[in-house]
Amino acid sequence: MFKRWADSPYQMAASKPLSKWVVWAPVLTTSVYPYFLNAFHTLVTSVEPGAVISPVYLLLATVVMLAIFSVPAMGFALACQRITRQHNAVAQLKVRRLALFIICAPTLYCFVGVNLIMLGSPVPDEWFWAASWIGFGLYLSRDGSGLQQPIRPIRAMPALRVAHGIAGAIVLLFIAFHLFNHLFGLAGPQVHAQVMEIGRTVYRSSFVEPVLVIALLFQVFSGLRLAWNWSSVGSDNYRIFQVGSGVFLAVFILGHLNAVFVFARTYAGIETGWDFASGDPVGMIRDPWGIRLLPHYAIGVFFIITHLFSGLRVVMLAHGVSKSGANKTWWGGAVIGALISLLIMLGITGVRLS
Incomplete structure (x- = not known):
C-alpha cells in the first residue's frame, strides 16, 4: 500500500533537493547557443565562395554545427533522463519543463531576434539571450526542498485533443503544400515562386487565409495546453518526443506568423517570398543574422512530420496495433522527416539539381 502511495501522482515533495548543476549545466549550455551559430558563420565566411575548403575547416565547421543541433538534443535527453527520479516530484517537474524550453532554443532565438529588431533594441541578441537564460537559471535553481506540494494528476481532456486533431487536419493541407513547394527550391527560386503563386491563389484568399490563421493559432494554444498537461508526469520517450516537438512547433508557428504578418507585412513592408525565406542575396549561411534560420527551419520541418507520426x-x-508495429511506423516517419528536411535545406542554401 505504501509503495502505491509513493508512486502516486499525488505524492508529496520529498526532502532531497535537486542538484543545482542539473539545472545550471543545460541552462549555461543553452545560453551560449548564439555563439555556436556565430562560430559557424565565421568559419563559413572565412572561405571565399567557390574556393576549396580545407579538411581542417570542414572538420571544425562540422563540429560546430553538431554543437548547434546538440542543444535541442540535450533538451530531449534532459526530458528523458532518469537522474531526477531520485528527487522529489516538484524537482522532476521543474527539470522536465526546463527541458521543453531547451528543445525550443533554435526557434525561440529566431522569435527573440525578430522582436528585438521591431523594438529597436540596442542590446545585441546574444547578450539578451544569455542574460535571459541566466535569469531563468537563477529562478529555477532556487531551493524548493521545503515545499510540500502535490503534483496533480494529468487530465484526459478528450474534447481538446479531438479539437486539436481536427484543427491539425485543416492545417495539414497548408503544411503539405508548403513543404512540397519548398522542395522545388532544388530547381531554383523561379520554379519555387511559380509553384508558390499557384498555392497563394488559395491560401491567401479572403476566406481561406483568416480560417487558416485561426486554425494555426488554435493549434498553438491547444497544443501548449496539452503539453503543459502531459509534462506534469513522466512518460515513455515517444510521448516525450511528441510533447517536446509539439512545444517547438507551437513556438515555430507563433514566430512564423509574427515574422510574416507583423514584421514583414506591417513593420518592414516586404514580400515573404524566396528572398525572405532564404536570406538572399547574401544567403542564409553567409548572413550573420540569417544563420539562425538554418537550424530553425531544419528542425521545424523534421518536427512537423515526426509530430504527425507521433x-x-x-x-x-x-486501435489495437501492436507497440512494435506502431513504433516501426514512427521510425519510418522519422526517416521521411529527416530526408525531406535535408532536401529542403539543401535547396534553400543553394544546391540545385541542374
Missing part, C-alpha cells in the same frame, strides 16, 4: 502512433495503439 499522433498517428497514439491512434494506432488506441
